Amino acid sequence: MKRVDYQDLLAEHGSSEYIPYEDFLRTWEWSRKKHAIEVRDGAMCHQCGNKESYYDHDSKKHCWAESYTREEVDVITGENITVWGIKKTFPDKPYILHCHHKYYVSETLPWDYPDEAFVTLCMHCHSEFHKTNKVPFYRKSDMAFLDYTPCLRCCGAGVLSEYSYHMGGVCFQCGGARYLELIK
Numbered sequence: 533m534k535r536v537d538y539q540d541l542l543a544e545h546g547s548s549e550y551i552p553y554e555d556f557l558r559t560w561e562w563s564r565k566k567h568a569i570e571v572r573d574g575a576m577c578h579q580c581g582n583k584e585s586y587y588d589h590d591s592k593k594h595c596w597a598e599s600y601t602r603e604e605v606d607v608i609t610g611e612n613i614t615v616w617g618i619k620k621t622f623p624d625k626p627y628i629l630h631c632h633h634k635y636y637v638s639e640t641l642p643w644d645y646p647d648e649a650f651v652t653l654c655m656h657c658h659s660e661f662h663k664t665n666k667v668p669f670y671r672k673s674d675m676a677f678l679d680y681t682p683c684l685r686c687c688g689a690g691v692l693s694e695y696s697y698h699m700g701g702v703c704f705q706c707g708g709a710r711y712l713e714l715i716k
Contacts, residue, residue, distance in 0.1 A: 572647065573652035577652060578653060584654070585627040588620065594626035602615055627656070628696050629652055632650060632651050637671075655701070662686065662687040682711060684705070689710070691708065692704075
């Protein structure tokens with residue numbers, strides 16, 4: 533997915549009033565906000581505590597990697613040396629971190645919320661959250677609650693974790709809009 537600046541995104545869409553939500557998620561502005569939230573949350577899922585896994589090309593599996601150091605005696609010189617390495621562990625499934633909005637406000641860009649409005653969830657916990665909960669949506673002008681209907685395919689998550697390898701898993705039914713009323 534190619535990242536773009538918000539201003540470039542506006543230019544790309546020209547005079548069109550509608551920009552698909554998924555396009556906002558490919559901006560540098562969103563990328564920076566998402567990264568800041570992940571750093572704040574220790575780069576781990578707030579729910580299950582797992583870190584993001586990465587694809588290890590040697591094993592052809594997703595894994596977690598941790599660096600380590602240990603003291604050893606050099607067999608040639610007899611001096612104490614520090615040896616470092618990487619320990620890989622393999623989870624039963626891939627873990628990709630998502631930046632979850634705790635609420636939405638109409639006419640607000642995805643990154644224009646206070647940091648407290650976000651929490652880092654892995655794709656599995658994010659998907660489960662949206663299956664069992666409804667994220668509040670408010671009208672910007674008066675902060676009135678809008679009873680929107682979550683997308684039936686992604687349950688309002690805007691993403692499908694099982695398709696994270698394609699377009700970041702953005703839901704192909706709602707285009708990341710999350711709610712039926714917002715699909716154009």
